[in-house]
Amino acid sequence: MAMEALKRETIFEEQPAEGKTGVRAVPRGEIAIRGLQKVYETKKSRFEALRNIDLNIGTNEFVTIVGPSGCGKSTLLRIVAGLDELTAGSVALGGEEVIGPGAERGMVFQGYTLFPWLTVRENIEYGPKLKGIPTLERRALSNHFLKVIKLEPFAGAYPKQLSGGMKQRVAIARALANRPKVLLMDEPFGALDAQTKLEMQEMLLEVWEKEKTTVLFITHDIDEAIFLSQRIVVMGAGPGRILKTFEVPLPDKRSPEVRELPEFLALKRELGQLLKH
Numbered sequence: 113m114a115m116e117a118l119k120r121e122t123i124f125e126e127q128p129a130e131g132k133t134g135v136r137a138v139p140r141g142e143i144a145i146r147g148l149q150k151v152y153e154t155k156k157s158r159f160e161a162l163r164n165i166d167l168n169i170g171t172n173e174f175v176t177i178v179g180p181s182g183c184g185k186s187t188l189l190r191i192v193a194g195l196d197e198l199t200a201g202s203v204a205l206g207g208e209e210v211i212g213p214g215a216e217r218g219m220v221f222q223g224y225t226l227f228p229w230l231t232v233r234e235n236i237e238y239g240p241k242l243k244g245i246p247t248l249e250r251r252a253l254s255n256h257f258l259k260v261i262k263l264e265p266f267a268g269a270y271p272k273q274l275s276g277g278m279k280q281r282v283a284i285a286r287a288l289a290n291r292p293k294v295l296l297m298d299e300p301f302g303a304l305d306a307q308t309k310l311e312m313q314e315m316l317l318e319v320w321e322k323e324k325t326t327v328l329f330i331t332h333d334i335d336e337a338i339f340l341s342q343r344i345v346v347m348g349a350g351p352g353r354i355l356k357t358f359e360v361p362l363p364d365k366r367s368p369e370v371r372e373l374p375e376f377l378a379l380k381r382e383l384g385q386l387l388k389h
């Protein structure tokens with residue numbers, strides 16, 4: 113794991129090759145956040161939500177951010193999504209600066225609503241349709257993702273006919289149907305019951321393995337963070353900043369039993385301590 117991280121850093125710090133300008137030759141899907149600052153300012157007030165955030169996320173890496181409420185996790189994710197502007201610093205995706213939202217970044221936010229007037233299948237096909245993907249190809253895509261989220265029998269159902277967990281699975285499929293290089297998830301399972309949450313976590317890991325996307329995930333649930341991630345970033349508040357980063361000492365192939373491993377429990381204890389302060 114440590115070697116992997118080291119390799120990633122090395123790749124990242126490489127300078128552009130001679131003769132090339134601007135865009136560095138970094139692998140696709142890689143997120144580079146450099147000296148990021150976010151200040152919310154009005155005529156009367158100034159609030160520094162993020163200060164000096166530096167974070168590299170490798171292609172196909174699964175990174176989770178944890179931290180107290182208000183420390184700027186959602187703000188950071190929204191900036192990476194291109195939904196919010198940064199005040200200083202830079203965010204690049206695959207070597208290109210992020211200046212707005214893009215189809216290469218899929219988003220799943222808590223309570224992110226589906227289009228109520230579209231069926232499950234139509235919701236999943238929405239992005240590909242906007243991109244001009246032909247009907248047959250779209251059908252193949254939605255079939256594939258309906259299978260991934262195990263909702264084939266509900267292809268023709270409307271969102272109001274689904275449970276919360278089912279809606280959340282459709283939201284994930286809808287994001288994935290765009291074949292994003294990067295999946296940005298802000299507490300996507302926060303409102304689910306414990307059992308559904310565990311099922312969704314396993315489904316997400318399966319999808320992550322199959323689709324080879326890079327995932328940046330936010331949660332308040334330490335168990336969820338450890339179970340899912342390869343790396344965990346702990347943020348602190350006042351102003352929002354990175355306190356510490358942990359490599360998760362577990363194999364990429366996770367089964368529910370890893371939760372009982374001493375490595376899991378030790379990391380859980382350490383994260384718990386850090387978040388208490």
Ligand SMILES: Nc1ncnc2c1ncn2[C@@H]1O[C@H](COP(=O)(O)OP(=O)(O)OP(=O)(O)O)[C@@H](O)[C@H]1O
Binds near residue numbers: 152161182183185
């Ligand atoms: N549009 C805005 N204008 C002013 N301040 C804002 C705005 N959006 C967020 N903030 C402030 O920035 C800080 C970070 O908010 P953010 O939503 O990123 O926190 P968070 O870490 O996601 O919290 P939570 O865990 O509760 O979701 C908060 O103090 C919040 O009040």
Ligand SMILES: [Mg+2]
Binds near residue numbers: 186187
């Ligand atoms: Mg938030």
